[in-house]
Amino acid sequence: MNNKEEFFKKIKNNIERDGFHITVVQTSENPRFAYTIGNLEKLQFELILAGNENYLYEDILRIFNSIVPKLSKDINTNEFSLDVNGLGIFRLKQIHDSWSKLMMLGVYDYYKVEGFRAYQILPDNKHYTLDIPDMSIEWNANNIIWRWLDDKIKWNLDVPQDSQIVTEVQVLFGEKITEITRWEENEWEGFTQNGEDVDKDNLRVIPIATLLGIDSSLEPILSLGIEKGLWREDENSEWKSWD
Known part of the structure; x- marks a missing residue:
């Protein structure tokens, strides 16, 4: 079994057990981000949380596991708000598909789709950090924080890429x-x-x-x-x- 087959098997098992899978991506060039795979089946959309490096790994999992059970496919996402004890109040905002194409590759690979709807999980002002991108507008390379999502862009800082x-x-x-x-x-x-x-x-x-x-x-x-x-x-x- 190759790595992709193992990855798909893990996703399938997590969806069957928990209802969805959470992929957490940490690189040395971009802030950490995490997204779901599996909500497309029951909600017709997926979720992503980008940046917010103030939260620990365990916090990220708790945020997703608190929010997803409160959602349904006919929910008014514009009015959604949820207080996750100790971590803040969260809302949802639909993202531009240019972000999903760079960040949510697991969804495309697993479902073999050309596109899908996704929402960014955003915290309240008290927990809003400067590494959080506005994913409702089209991604562009002018934002140095998230420029390196595109692996075709050559690293141009005069330090090692894993700095x-x-x-x-x-x-x-x-x-x-x-x-x-x-x-x-x-x-x-x-x-x-x-x-x-x-x-x-x-x-x-x-x-x-x-x-x-x-x-x-x-x-x-x-x-x-x-x-x-x-x-x-x-x-x-x-x-x-x-x-």
Whole structure:
């Protein structure tokens, strides 16, 4: 049995057991995203949650498993709202098919369809992070955070393609990094405060392109040497070397 056959078997088993399958995709270039396979049969649409790296893997599963049982094929998605305890209030918004063609390949492969309806799961303002795309409008390559969904686009950042940064979840909500260090060719750490004071539960690992898409003032970090660092007083201050 090849990998695709094994994948389809797993999907089929999950649909038979749970009603749907959840695919979670994590790459080093794009934020994590997750989508369903199997709702097309009973709901006539699928769901996707993109970005929101503030949520942990277990949170993502709980969001899907809370929302799907509340849906029906004749539901008014424009009026849908659900409070998932501790994670926020979620609504649905129909996505442009350009996104599904780049992100929801498992649905196309499993059902052998040329197109289908899909809705993006969106959180309330309190939980809305800057890595969340507006999937209701056509995808385009101008958004550095999600540009790399298209594997035909050549990586043009002067760092390895698998470059990532360890940072605080607050950065995803717009707080500015004030100190940053490059530890390896493809690894940085950046914090809004003294790194020793950071709550470990608030740490997240995100792609370097995501970070630059959130805050373009961080571009100088791309030319940092290994074990070199930068700091600034605040978001309006110039970067200074640790040396």
